[in-house]
Amino acid sequence: MPEIAPIGVRIGKYLDVPTAAKGPPVDPKKGYRLQDLGDGLYMVTDNIYQSMLLAYDKGVVVIDTPPTFSSHLPEAIKEISSQPVTHVVYSHAHKDHIGGTHSLGGTPIIIAQEETAWRLKRDNDPDRPIPTVAFKDKYTLTVGGKVLDLSYHGVGHLPGNIFISAPKQKVLMVVDTVFPGWMPWRRFAVAQDVLGSMSQVEEIANMDWKTFVGGHVERTGTHEDVDTQVAFYHDLKDAAGQALASTRPGEGVDAADMKNPWAVFDNYVDRVVVQCVNTLAPKWQTRLAAFDVYIWDQCFSMEQTLRIE
Template sequence: MPDIAPIGSRIGKYMDIPESAKGPAVDPAKGYRIQDLGKGLYMVTDNIYQAMFMVHEQGVILVDAPPSLAAHIPKAIAEVTRKPVTHLVYSHAHIDHIGAAQALAGKATIVAHEETLRLLQQAADPKRPLPNITFKDRYTLKVGGQRLELSYHGNAHEPGNIFIHAPEQRTLMVVDVVFPGWMPWRRLALAQDVPGYFAQVKLIESLDFDVLVSGHVARTGTKADVTLQREFIEDLKAAAGQALGSTALGVGLNPADGSNPWAVFDNYIDRVALQCVNTLTPKWGKRLAAFDVYIWDQCYTMEQSLRLD
């Protein structure tokens, strides 16, 4: 039997969130909180989604526009400055991170990767206006005395998902890759390229920063959070690989289903995932928030990637 309830099994309560995953509380009357990252850079969050804004001499550079923060971002900016939003940077094309762009950007210049432009052209979503400025590998957004270094490192979460580095503030924003203190969202945050996802986690760990803005969860991250996630996904890969190598086809399958290859492989994949889950639970079950929520997803994703990628 699995130590963790499999997908589709309803339970009375999920595991408690570890203290290490929690962040500062949000004032219920406001619905958001601001974190001062230094030298005119701020994060605004509802402790589920995160956006970032940078104040310069003429206005504000906003990074991402999640719909859940649409009503909060103008108020958060107004707490700091009355200057207008002059630039909006898209981390990537997904609507949950930039779906309030049309409402918040106004006449702002929008900057994004060229792959994000391509995806937004396909989506034809008026809530996500097309960027005015795009780049292929690197772009320096310098406005007044403020600077953001934008870079692209290939597909992982999705094409066009960029790294946003504020060097003076020693802050790095990468969305939907690392989740400080938490299990990644299901299926390794819906990574389109699993080997690319592994490579980007290692790359983030190698970079020079103090604060990580991840786009989600209740707090900012540190280099230690990235290391923890890298260690988890390496253990995930090892556990799934071991299960793939030690699990035989057809064990426990009704002989009458032997001519049904879909049933044969469903039986095999489920048992590989079960072994993977049970291998990881003793070490990681209480170290990462929501481990029990998505560990089956992660094991299914990992074994598929190892067999196919």
């Protein structure tokens, strides 16, 4: 098993990114890549963040505006349409996905779930304009014969994070929930509800779509990618549960520290996490890109979820 650095410890080199996790390269002169998803729908990405564009006869709908490449969005839009941006859809409230909206110019209609609208009103961030349309459970946007179905499936990554479906193109976009070919970002992508996020990944696996857009990484996803993440999450939950059941607090702690409950408990949690990491590494270290970068975070998060939630 290769060296896997605990949080805060750096090693000489991380594991190589598997070829299967990589996507087509981005032209450095452009700073973005367009991928045709069919019938006027495109993914635009810098191979770190992803958004979507839907072109129709009178305009363009933009789904998310990541600041990492938002300055390139007007250029990308010109590649697919000469029409103005008429609508913006927010996947959720996080600034790293919608903080570039002003780069689009104009006054498009902004659509989001109610929780997202509430958070943006609270935060009063000029980089994240407040939605003009807020929905509770479902909203269908129909423009020029093109359809986007927006739906809210409860708390997972963040309250207000929605599913965005293009039914004709058989494309599903759910941001910060599935990471095709990759280990999810640290601590289940900082999910506010870990078990809720896991349930949503399983829900995505059972839905009818052909292409998945997750908001991150180098490529779009397949059902096989989603099934792989479901399997990893099941193994992670099992490994953390077994470690919790077989680890006793206080074992190996210096007798002089036994009256320090913080030290005793920190030692206990660390040993649970070490066992979790060691259980998962042989099977998963070569299957998920950046396994070694965030596996400690995932085991810490699952340990806490199972123990106190």
